Amino acid sequence: MHILLRGRDIANFKELATYEKHDGFAGLKNALAMSPAEVIDVVKASGLRGRGGAGFPTGVKWSFIPQHEPVKYVTVNADESETGTFKDREIMEENPYQLIEGSLICAYAIQAKAVYIYLRGEFWDIGDQLDACIEALREKNLVGENILGSGYDCEVYTHLGAGAYICGEESALLNSLEGYLGQPRVRPPFPAQKGGGLYKEATVVNNVETLANVPYIMREGADAFKAIGTEQSAGPKIYCVSGHVKRPGNYELPMGATFRELLYEHAGGPLHEDRAFKAMLPSGGSGPIVPLTDEVLDTPMSYEHCAEIGTIIGSASIIIMDESVDMTWVASKVTKFFAHESCGKCTPCREGTYWLDKVIDRILDGRGTADDVQRIADVAENMAGTTLCALGDFAANPIIHTIRHFPDDFAQHVQA
Amino acid sequence: MAIIGNPKYEARINHHLAKYETKRSAVMPLLYIAQEEYGWVNPEGIDEVAQILNLDPTQVKSIAGFYTMYSEKPKGKYWLHVCTDLPCALQGADEFYAWLKEELGIAEGGISEDGMFTVEHVMCLAACDKAPMLQCNFRYVENLDQDKMRALLAKWRQEAAQPVAAAAGE
Ligand SMILES: Cc1cc2nc3c(=O)[nH]c(=O)nc-3n(C[C@H](O)[C@H](O)[C@H](O)COP(=O)(O)O)c2cc1C
Ligand code: SF4
Ligand code: FES
Numbered sequence: 001m002h003i004l005l006r007g008r009d010i011a012n013f014k015e016l017a018t019y020e021k022h023d024g025f026a027g028l029k030n031a032l033a034m035s036p037a038e039v040i041d042v043v044k045a046s047g048l049r050g051r052g053g054a055g056f057p058t059g060v061k062w063s064f065i066p067q068h069e070p071v072k073y074v075t076v077n078a079d080e081s082e083t084g085t086f087k088d089r090e091i092m093e094e095n096p097y098q099l100i101e102g103s104l105i106c107a108y109a110i111q112a113k114a115v116y117i118y119l120r121g122e123f124w125d126i127g128d129q130l131d132a133c134i135e136a137l138r139e140k141n142l143v144g145e146n147i148l149g150s151g152y153d154c155e156v157y158t159h160l161g162a163g164a165y166i167c168g169e170e171s172a173l174l175n176s177l178e179g180y181l182g183q184p185r186v187r188p189p190f191p192a193q194k195g196g197g198l199y200k201e202a203t204v205v206n207n208v209e210t211l212a213n214v215p216y217i218m219r220e221g222a223d224a225f226k227a228i229g230t231e232q233s234a235g236p237k238i239y240c241v242s243g244h245v246k247r248p249g250n251y252e253l254p255m256g257a258t259f260r261e262l263l264y265e266h267a268g269g270p271l272h273e274d275r276a277f278k279a280m281l282p283s284g285g286s287g288p289i290v291p292l293t294d295e296v297l298d299t300p301m302s303y304e305h306c307a308e309i310g311t312i313i314g315s316a317s318i319i320i321m322d323e324s325v326d327m328t329w330v331a332s333k334v335t336k337f338f339a340h341e342s343c344g345k346c347t348p349c350r351e352g353t354y355w356l357d358k359v360i361d362r363i364l365d366g367r368g369t370a371d372d373v374q375r376i377a378d379v380a381e382n383m384a385g386t387t388l389c390a391l392g393d394f395a396a397n398p399i400i401h402t403i404r405h406f407p408d409d410f411a412q413h414v415q416a
Numbered sequence: 417m418a419i420i421g422n423p424k425y426e427a428r429i430n431h432h433l434a435k436y437e438t439k440r441s442a443v444m445p446l447l448y449i450a451q452e453e454y455g456w457v458n459p460e461g462i463d464e465v466a467q468i469l470n471l472d473p474t475q476v477k478s479i480a481g482f483y484t485m486y487s488e489k490p491k492g493k494y495w496l497h498v499c500t501d502l503p504c505a506l507q508g509a510d511e512f513y514a515w516l517k518e519e520l521g522i523a524e525g526g527i528s529e530d531g532m533f534t535v536e537h538v539m540c541l542a543a544c545d546k547a548p549m550l551q552c553n554f555r556y557v558e559n560l561d562q563d564k565m566r567a568l569l570a571k572w573r574q575e576a577a578q579p580v581a582a583a584a585g586e
Contacts, residue, residue: 080542083539083544120542122542124554161444163483178440179469319502
């Protein structure tokens with residue numbers, strides 16, 4: 001049984017009547033019967049952490065919102081553009097009401113005036129579907145004024161981006177939503193503070209999957225949620241598996257399940273029987289790559305255990321590569337992504353990603369030297385930590401970690 | 417035609433203007449409407465969007481230029497975005513894209529001779545388990561191979577050859 005991908009267990013789950021029949025909006029009703037502060041305490045106690053990549057404790061984030069401010073917002077991060085990530089899309093396609101219910105609970109907890117769902121531009125059909133859901137909920141007094149007679153008013157809107165990975169970064173997302181260039185803001189002030197959020201008002205930005213967990217927490221209680229997963233990584237998680245496995249796709253498992261269980265029992269093992277697994281990017285293009293050793297395979301997929309093997313679980317976009325894959329080519333692919341997606345606001349990221357891309361191309365063409373390999377590693381090291389947003393760090397990772405773990409893949413292309 | 421005063425767009429434009437705290441926030445949805453009307457984000461469209469929002473046209477133009485889904489030049493009737501990012505490439509997307517360009521006889525960003533197609537490669541589209549894949553005018557087309565793609569191209573060409581029937585079916 002799924003908690004997030006319930007659309008797989010129950011037919012027509014994306015219809016409101018079906019959703020309501022299966023405990024739909026029970027979580028919201030429980031929340032409305034509590035004070036906003038009590039709702040935040042339940043979410044804090046559940047141990048839920050952000051599923052957008054950084055793993056920040058969700059209840060703590062909500063508690064940063066100054067309650068006395070008259071205008072506050074919730075912004076749902078549905079930009080889902082990290083290479084290898086396709087979980088928020090399935091939640092919104094197959095279980096849209098659960099996302100909206102979670103968003104409304106968050107909105108009530110911080111007493112927000114409105115929820116804006118920021119969708120990547122390519123989610124055109126999802127936007128239409130969510131708009132229809134919102135109108136259906138308005139008919140039932142679940143969106144709009146005086147929700148279910150509680151005295152609380154809240155609007156829900158969708159907004160389509162237009163093809164820019166950087167708009168998934170929360171402050172760039174807010175700029176984009178306000179009609180400015182989608183570039184990150186200098187912080188502080190942070191989005192949760194007056195002056196830092198949407199229209200300068202205090203704002204919670206949460207990922208789709210994060211919010212889709214909230215109805216379960218408010219319905220079944222913090223303890224039920226905490227009982228799933230590990231000590232520091234509570235709850236279920238959707239793992240997006242792509243690349244060289246037999247059955248790529250989304251799999252919902254508890255946090256703390258092992259990579260081995262995911263890749264062999266669920267994803268069917270190596271795509272080609274005669275080729276061994278070589279490497280894994282567990283958090284899309286932006287997290288450190290690791291060799292797919294037995295030790296890594298037996299590692300639980302949690303924030304704390306992935307740190308021990310030198311990587312992150314992030315948004316759990318798990319890209320698998322077998323022994324036929326040249327890691328220099330992988331570094332090139334991922335670097336091209338970041339060179340294309342750098343918003344250009346800061347020099348180390350803009351120039352660095354451009355230059356790294358050119359030099360890796362040269363190495364791949366057989367025109368590079370061993371010095372070039374050393375130089376791109378140095379440039380990447382220097383780029384990390386010097387930029388306005390984390391994209392600069394993300395872009396350093398593919399270079400640093402492919403060279404560290406797979407030096408021979410680079411050496412084969414260059415003369416000494 | 418124009419988008420200002422066009423009954424086709426009036427309700428949608430008003431919906432977007434009502435949705436946000438500031439007029440400026442409606443710039444992205446309005447640019448999509450301009451693109452729908454003119455086939456690309458042309459200077460007339462930019463001017464109209466600027467006029468509706470009380471913005472300077474250069475501001476609107478810079479927003480349009482920042483995002484890849486607004487086209488700043490004319491394109492084919494069917495705008496194909498093929499994903500060649502890492503997970504799709506592990507499943508043969510680079511080869512698929514090279515083949516498709518050859519099949520259509522166009523280079524990246526070009527328009528096919530009949531005005532039907534523009535192809536571009538794009539980064540991850542959140543469909544990595546269904547490669548090779550593309551979006552056609554922002555709608556998903558997944559689990560492709562050469563045979564399926566040839567059949568689709570034929571279908572689209574046929575649809576375009578019967579404009580009256582296609583319009584009636586809308
Ligand atoms: C370059 C960049 C891209 C990001 N893209 C996304 C994204 O597509 N979706 C997302 O939810 N978070 C993304 N994030 C993380 C957000 O900034 C933010 O941390 C997140 O939405 C917070 O929600 P959570 O606490 O529920 O995870 C991105 C961050 C960076 C630096
Ligand atoms: S690090 Fe890169 S993406 Fe982030 S603000 Fe600077 S230039 Fe833009
Ligand atoms: S890599 Fe092609 S859809 Fe994700």
